[in-house]
Amino acid sequence: MAANKxxxxxxxxxxxxxxxxxxxxxxxxxxxxxxxxxLTAVKEAVDNALDACEEADIMPELLVEVIDMGxxxxxxxxxxxxxxxxxxQIPKIFAxxxxxxxxxxxxxxxxxxxxxxxxxxxxxxxxTGRAARIISKIGPGKHAHYYELKIDTVKNKPIIxxxxxxxxxxxxxxxxxxDIEGGYIKGGQSIDQYLKQTAIIxxxxxxxxxxxxxxxxxxxxxxxEMPKQPAEIKPHPYxxxxxxxxxxxxNTEYRTLQAFxxxxxxxxxxxxxxxxxxxxxxxxxxxxxxxxxxxxxxxINAIKKTKIISPPTDCISPIGEEAFEKGLRKEVNAxxxxxxxxxxxxxxxxxxxxxxxxxxxxxxxxxxxxxxxRFANRVPLLYQQSACSVFRSVVQTKWRSYGLSQSSGALPIxxxxxxxxxxxxxxxxxxxxxxxxxxxxEIIAEIKxxxxxxxxxxxxxxxxxxxxxxxxxxRSYIEKxxxxxxxxxxxxxxxxxxxxxxxxxxxxxxxxxxxxxxxxLEFDPSKNIDFDEEMAALGRDAxxxxxxxxxxxxxxxxxxxxxxxxKKKKGSTQTKLR
Amino acid sequence: xxKKAIDEIKKTAEDIYNKIKKKKQPTLSAPxxxxxxxxxxxxxxxxELNGKEKTRTLTASSVKTFAQTLRMMALSKELIKNEDIATxxxxxxxxxxxxxxxxxxxxxxxxxxxxxxxxxxxxREQIGFIADEHGGSVAGELIVIDKDATSGKxxxxxxxxxxxxxxxxPSDVEPLKFETKAKFILAIETNGMFExxxxxxxxxxxxxxxxxxxxxxxxxxxxFIRILSDAKKLPVYVFTDGDPYGYLNIYRTLKxxxxxxxxxxxxxxxxxxxxxxxxxxxxxxxxxxxxxxxxVDIKRLKDGLKNDPFIQHHKSWQKAxxxxxxxxxxxxxxxxxxxxLNFVVSNYLPEKIKNQKTWLE
Numbered sequence: 001m002a003a004n005k006x007x008x009x010x011x012x013x014x015x016x017x018x019x020x021x022x023x024x025x026x027x028x029x030x031x032x033x034x035x036x037x038x039l040t041a042v043k044e045a046v047d048n049a050l051d052a053c054e055e056a057d058i059m060p061e062l063l064v065e066v067i068d069m070g071x072x073x074x075x076x077x078x079x080x081x082x083x084x085x086x087x088x089q090i091p092k093i094f095a096x097x098x099x100x101x102x103x104x105x106x107x108x109x110x111x112x113x114x115x116x117x118x119x120x121x122x123x124x125x126x127x128t129g130r131a132a133r134i135i136s137k138i139g140p141g142k143h144a145h146y147y148e149l150k151i152d153t154v155k156n157k158p159i160i161x162x163x164x165x166x167x168x169x170x171x172x173x174x175x176x177x178x179d180i181e182g183g184y185i186k187g188g189q190s191i192d193q194y195l196k197q198t199a200i201i202x203x204x205x206x207x208x209x210x211x212x213x214x215x216x217x218x219x220x221x222x223x224x225e226m227p228k229q230p231a232e233i234k235p236h237p238y239x240x241x242x243x244x245x246x247x248x249x250x251n252t253e254y255r256t257l258q259a260f261x262x263x264x265x266x267x268x269x270x271x272x273x274x275x276x277x278x279x280x281x282x283x284x285x286x287x288x289x290x291x292x293x294x295x296x297x298x299x300i301n302a303i304k305k306t307k308i309i310s311p312p313t314d315c316i317s318p319i320g321e322e323a324f325e326k327g328l329r330k331e332v333n334a335x336x337x338x339x340x341x342x343x344x345x346x347x348x349x350x351x352x353x354x355x356x357x358x359x360x361x362x363x364x365x366x367x368x369x370x371x372x373x374r375f376a377n378r379v380p381l382l383y384q385q386s387a388c389s390v391f392r393s394v395v396q397t398k399w400r401s402y403g404l405s406q407s408s409g410a411l412p413i414x415x416x417x418x419x420x421x422x423x424x425x426x427x428x429x430x431x432x433x434x435x436x437x438x439x440x441x442e443i444i445a446e447i448k449x450x451x452x453x454x455x456x457x458x459x460x461x462x463x464x465x466x467x468x469x470x471x472x473x474x475r476s477y478i479e480k481x482x483x484x485x486x487x488x489x490x491x492x493x494x495x496x497x498x499x500x501x502x503x504x505x506x507x508x509x510x511x512x513x514x515x516x517x518x519x520x521l522e523f524d525p526s527k528n529i530d531f532d533e534e535m536a537a538l539g540r541d542a543x544x545x546x547x548x549x550x551x552x553x554x555x556x557x558x559x560x561x562x563x564x565x566x567k568k569k570k571g572s573t574q575t576k577l578r
Numbered sequence: 579x580x581k582k583a584i585d586e587i588k589k590t591a592e593d594i595y596n597k598i599k600k601k602k603q604p605t606l607s608a609p610x611x612x613x614x615x616x617x618x619x620x621x622x623x624x625x626e627l628n629g630k631e632k633t634r635t636l637t638a639s640s641v642k643t644f645a646q647t648l649r650m651m652a653l654s655k656e657l658i659k660n661e662d663i664a665t666x667x668x669x670x671x672x673x674x675x676x677x678x679x680x681x682x683x684x685x686x687x688x689x690x691x692x693x694x695x696x697x698x699x700x701x702r703e704q705i706g707f708i709a710d711e712h713g714g715s716v717a718g719e720l721i722v723i724d725k726d727a728t729s730g731k732x733x734x735x736x737x738x739x740x741x742x743x744x745x746x747x748p749s750d751v752e753p754l755k756f757e758t759k760a761k762f763i764l765a766i767e768t769n770g771m772f773e774x775x776x777x778x779x780x781x782x783x784x785x786x787x788x789x790x791x792x793x794x795x796x797x798x799x800x801x802f803i804r805i806l807s808d809a810k811k812l813p814v815y816v817f818t819d820g821d822p823y824g825y826l827n828i829y830r831t832l833k834x835x836x837x838x839x840x841x842x843x844x845x846x847x848x849x850x851x852x853x854x855x856x857x858x859x860x861x862x863x864x865x866x867x868x869x870x871x872x873x874v875d876i877k878r879l880k881d882g883l884k885n886d887p888f889i890q891h892h893k894s895w896q897k898a899x900x901x902x903x904x905x906x907x908x909x910x911x912x913x914x915x916x917x918x919l920n921f922v923v924s925n926y927l928p929e930k931i932k933n934q935k936t937w938l939e
Contacts, residue, residue: 474638474639475638477638477639477641477642478638478641480642480678481641481642481644481645481678481679482641482645484645484646484648484649484676484677484678484679485636485641485644485645485648487648487649487652488591488645488647488648488649488651488652489591489594489595489648491649491652491655491656492587492588492591492648492651492652492655493588493591493592493595495595502599503595503598506598506599506601507598507636509601510598510601510603510636511636511637511638511641514637514638515638
């Protein structure tokens with residue numbers, strides 16, 4: 001009986017394709033509602049375009065268009081001047097989920113997983129039934145390839161509707177058009193806000209943005225230098241988990257455990273490898289493919305017992321204090337700015353680096369909570385602020401010492417904008433949605449140190465400001481009360497008029513001589529020449545009505561999904577997951 | 579007296595003026611007025627100043643007080659010259675005419691006034707300022723000799739002839755003279771108790787003068803008791819509630835003066851005063867109804883034991899305060915009514931006066 005039932009059930013049991021799974025669980029990818037879906041689709045396209053340009057060492061110039069087609073449908077156009085994508089890869093990159101180059105390497109990049117852009121294509125197909133249009137060209141004189149693509153959601157395979165060669169006036173680059181159902185909003189979680197913050201955190205990028213009202217906004221680049229190319233590193237033993245270790249051993253080309261350890265990990269030399277093997281009681285000459293699960297577990301424990309130096313940290317590419325501050329100057333017209341870039345540090349074998357920029361005073365409201373901008377690998381994080389370790393670090397920092405008010409467990413109150421950037425070869429997000437950074441103690445400690453360092457700079461300014469304020473008050477006292485000292489003396493002693501005037505004059509000299517020169521700290525709105533009023537206004541209005549977007553789900557697995565843009569430089573080691 | 583005050587004011591102003599002319603920063607000095615800066619002088623029987631002074635130099639931060647002090651001194655000079663007076667509240671309102679130098683609250687002008695008083699070493703009345711407070715009520719076997727305001731002739735006021743009312747102590751008591759055959763003065767904390775004793779003409783039975791202080795005695799009241807008791811060599815018995823406020827604020831202030839007005843205690847203390855009751859001992863002995871000590875009471879007790887030079891000098895007081903601290907209760911004068919409304923007149927006071935060993939110094 002039971003056997004029959006089992007057989008009956010067996011007839012219903014079958015593979016679930018990744019694409020099918022995501023089709024039913026679109027919220028995992030950031031498409032949980034219309035407004036968020038539109039933002040997510042734009043975000044995926046932009047992040048991929050920027051990664052591609054930077055990897056090819058090209059100063060990025062992006063065109064982003066969001067066209068309102070009516071009936072809650074939008075066309076998203078994203079065009080870059082990147083290296084283009086070789087013909088054979090185009091369908092897989094845009095129409096196959098979990099296809100990408102970024103998942104299997106450790107390098108600071110926007111994308112990590114290989115889901116994002118194809119998920120956008122799938123979402124468009126699901127909501128409008130229309131195919132994605134892609135055109136890409138890999139250099140002057142080459143043909144551009146044009147594709148119309150859909151995804152076979154059962155097999156997770158591209159369906160090619162059209163494939164032709166076309167002329168394209170651009171020298172190189174990629175352009176994608178997707179039609180999706182969405183909602184366009186203003187405010188803190190809008191496309192406008194996202195692009196603006198992207199421009200702040202990527203001062204080397206030029207973005208031309210046409211919004212659904214057909215208004216064109218240009219974010220011109222603020223610096224003419226490419227950021228330092230982040231280096232790819234091998235995993236550090238401390239960051240490896242059992243499953244990954246086993247997979248690495250199964251796939252390695254090295255014949256001995258010793259060689260595997262030395263060649264596939266960073267900071268493992270012959271001596272260290274030998275020590276690991278000794279701790280695990282496994283001969284160094286064992287073939288990696290022959291190592292059992294139990295032995296793998298021993299290996300993991302052995303790694304923990306072995307002292308291994310921290311991974312190299314020069315693989316991180318920070319924005320830099322100067323550029324970060326400059327970016328903030330464009331957005332906020334304040335009296336005082338400062339930025340701090342910490343030295344790189346390590347969590348669980350992964351190098352990371354924290355940067356903080358502050359803008360204080362000026363046109364910011366003194367009654368509201370401070371404004372917090374979060375960035376990870378140069379990508380703005382707009383959702384799930386309170387679940388993020390950046391938020392926690394800010395809240396745990398004692399801002400009162402720096403001249404602001406703060407109730408416990410809350411953001412400081414005052415005319416302050418706090419921008420925090422975390423760069424890492426692997427940013428630990430709390431979920432695929434990539435909206436909040438996980439609470440690793442090492443990361444929180446570093447963020448707090450950076451905030452404190454910046455806070456101390458701010459404190460110097462706020463203290464000085466307070467001193468000047470007190471001083472001005474005292475000086476006004478001199479003006480106000482000296483005449484009364486003179487009147488009192490006159491009434492008691494019967495002084496003559498010239499004597500009274502003399503008293504006033506002498507007293508004024510006497511008191512002012514003690515006070516010395518005073519710095520002028522009055523806020524001058526025109527002093528900040530970097531400030532871009534139009535840009536600052538973007539995404540500001542209607543902030544309130546926007547907030548209630550549901551946060552329960554996350555979003556976009558963006559980036560890595562397939563790296564859409566080709567990274568042809570390395571011959572694209574695009575691999576397929578599973 | 580008036581001449582001396584004017585001279586002091588002029589001298590202070592001249593010092594300042596001369597320093598300004600010499601391009602030096604002018605200063606004002608006054609004794610520090612607080613319990614920390616007083617000693618209990620057992621021989622004379624009052625708090626006297628330790629001699630610590632505060633000197634205020636004219637700077638940007640002190641210029642406001644400086645200006646206000648000088649203007650207040652100018653006002654005082656005018657008052658003395660015209661033989662006029664101003665209450666503390668009136669002085670505060672006069673300042674409203676001083677533009678930026680005006681006071682925003684009366685406590686500010688009171689402080690400046692007290693500073694001037696201390697600076698010049700005179701009492702407030704001598705520089706033309708008087709309190710707005712009620713001076714106290716008097717009844718009993720006493721004739722006060724005052725002056726008729728229009729004719730200037732002596733005016734005899736018989737304090738037995740006010741019926742259910744009483745004689746009210748004026749703010750300036752210095753010119754008063756007295757005739758009396760009373761045996762003692764009874765200074766009473768509350769008006770209620772005073773009324774009861776007056777109604778039943780307790781002063782006639784006991785041959786005494788009764789005075790209501792109405793809480794902490796005003797300067798006029800203290801000075802009145804002082805000059806009356808000095809002139810007629812009368813003992814002064816004090817009758818307060820049995821609580822820390824009655825002991826440490828009312829009785830202590832009457833007897834030895836206060837920290838805040840230490841520069842004038844010499845004139846305003848009544849060293850021969852003694853506390854008749856209600857003592858902590860009385861509370862037990864008469865089984866009086868009590869209330870628990872409040873937090874402020876306990877704080878006041880501890881503060882008195884720790885910081886009050888008068889208490890520190892008297893073991894019997896330390897014992898009494900510690901006893902009250904242990905009992906954790908207080909009793910009001912009116913609590914005697916538990917044994918009948920007139921118990922206080924028929925039993926309590928006669929018994930207490932007979933047995934002075936139950937008193938506190």
